[in-house]
Amino acid sequence: xxxxxxxxxxxxxxxxxxxxxxxxxxxxxxxxxxxxxxxxxxxxxxxxxxxxxxxxxxxxxxxxxxxxxxxxxxxxxxxxxxxxxxxxxxxxxxxxxxx
Amino acid sequence: xxxxxxxxxxxxxxxxxxxxxxxxxxxxxxxxxxxxxxxxxxxxxxxxxxxxxxxxxxxxxxxxxxxxxxxxxxxxxxxxxxxxxxxxxxxxxxxxxxxxxxxxxxxxxxxxxxxxxxxxxxxxxxxxxxxxxxxxxxxxxxxxxxxxxxxxxxxxxxxxxxxxxxxxxxxxxxxxxxxxxxxxxxxxxxxxxxxxxxxxxxxxxxxxxxxxxxxxxxxxxxxxxxxxxxxxxx
Numbered sequence: 001x002x003x004x005x006x007x008x009x010x011x012x013x014x015x016x017x018x019x020x021x022x023x024x025x026x027x028x029x030x031x032x033x034x035x036x037x038x039x040x041x042x043x044x045x046x047x048x049x050x051x052x053x054x055x056x057x058x059x060x061x062x063x064x065x066x067x068x069x070x071x072x073x074x075x076x077x078x079x080x081x082x083x084x085x086x087x088x089x090x091x092x093x094x095x096x097x098x099x
Numbered sequence: 100x101x102x103x104x105x106x107x108x109x110x111x112x113x114x115x116x117x118x119x120x121x122x123x124x125x126x127x128x129x130x131x132x133x134x135x136x137x138x139x140x141x142x143x144x145x146x147x148x149x150x151x152x153x154x155x156x157x158x159x160x161x162x163x164x165x166x167x168x169x170x171x172x173x174x175x176x177x178x179x180x181x182x183x184x185x186x187x188x189x190x191x192x193x194x195x196x197x198x199x200x201x202x203x204x205x206x207x208x209x210x211x212x213x214x215x216x217x218x219x220x221x222x223x224x225x226x227x228x229x230x231x232x233x234x235x236x237x238x239x240x241x242x243x244x245x246x247x248x249x250x251x252x253x254x255x256x257x258x259x260x261x262x263x264x265x266x267x268x269x270x271x272x273x274x275x276x277x278x279x280x281x282x283x284x285x286x287x288x289x290x291x292x293x294x295x296x297x298x299x300x301x302x303x304x305x306x307x308x309x310x311x312x313x314x315x316x317x318x319x320x321x322x323x324x325x326x327x328x329x330x331x332x333x
Contacts, residue, residue: 024194
C-alpha cells in the first residue's frame with residue numbers, strides 16, 4: 001500500500017491531469033480559437049520542456065547532457081519515442097562510464 | 100453503445116473496434132515507455148502499487164516524468180500539481196476541439212472517455228472525423244490499447260528483476276529527463292524556436308541555481324513563452 005504522502009501526491013497530480021483533459025471540453029467557449037490564451041497554451045510546451053531539460057542537465061552533469069543529445073538526435077531521425085529513450089539511456093550510460 | 104443514426108450521438112461499437120485495432124501497435128510503443136517509467140519508479144524506491152497507481156491515475160508520460168524529477172523524500176505536492184498543469188495545459192486545446200466534434204455526445208459518456216485522452220488518440224480521432232467518420236467510440240477505442248501499454252508496461256518495468264548499478268544506475272536517473280527531451284523535436288519550429296528556447300534554458304539555469312530545481316521549469320518555460328508571445332508567434 002502506498003504511504004499517505006505518496007497517495008496524496010498521486011491523487012493531487014491525477015486530479016490536475018484529468019482536469020486538463022476534461023477542462024478543455026467543458027470550458028470550450030472560454031478558449032476562443034486564435035485568442036491569446038489559446039496561443040499561450042500552444043507556445044508553452046516547447047519552452048517548458050527546454051527549461052526542464054536545462055535544469056535536469058545542470059543537476060545530472062555530463063551523462064545527462066550526452067543522454068539528451070542522443071535521445072533528441074534519435075527522435076529527430078526516427079520519430080520513434082521508444083528508440084529515442086533507448087538511445088538516450090545507452091548514451092547516458094556510456095558517458096557515465098567514459099567521462 | 101448504439102448503432103449510428105441521423106438523430107443519435109456519434110458513439111458506436113463499430114467505431115470503438117476500429118479505433119482499438121488501429122491503435123494496437125501502441126500496446127508495444129507505450130509499453131516500452133511504461134517499462135522505462137516502472138524501472139525509474141523502482142529506482143526511486145516506490146513500491147509496486149504506488150508505481151502502478153501513478154500510471155493508472157495520472158496516465159501522462161510528461162506529467163509523470165516531470166513530477167518524478169521533482170521527487171524528494173517529502174513530495175512537493177503543490178509544485179508537482181503546478182508542473183502537471185503547465186505541461187498538460189495543451190490538453191485544454193485538444194479538449195476544446197473535441198467539443199466541436201462531439202458536443203452532441205452526452206457528458207456522462209464523454210467525461211469518462213476523456214480520462215484516456217492522449218495526443219495520439221486525439222490525432223487519430225480528428226483524422227477519422229476528417230474522413231467523414233466522426234465518432235466518440237473511435238476516441239475511446241484508440242485510447243484503450245495506449246492505456247494498456249502504458250499501465251501494463253509500468254507494472255512490468257517495476258517487476259523486472261534488474262538492479263541497475265554503476266553507469267546503468269546513472270543512466271536510470273536520467274530517464275525522467277529523457278521522457279521530456281524526446282518531445283523536443285515535435286516542438287521545434289525551425290530557427291525561430293531558438294531565441295525563446297535560449298531564454299527558457301537561461302532562466303531555468305539561474306532559477307535552478309538559486310531557488311532550486313522545483314520552479315526552474317515553470318519560471319524558465321514561462322519566460323520563454325512570454326518571449327514567443329510578445330514577438331507574435333502563432
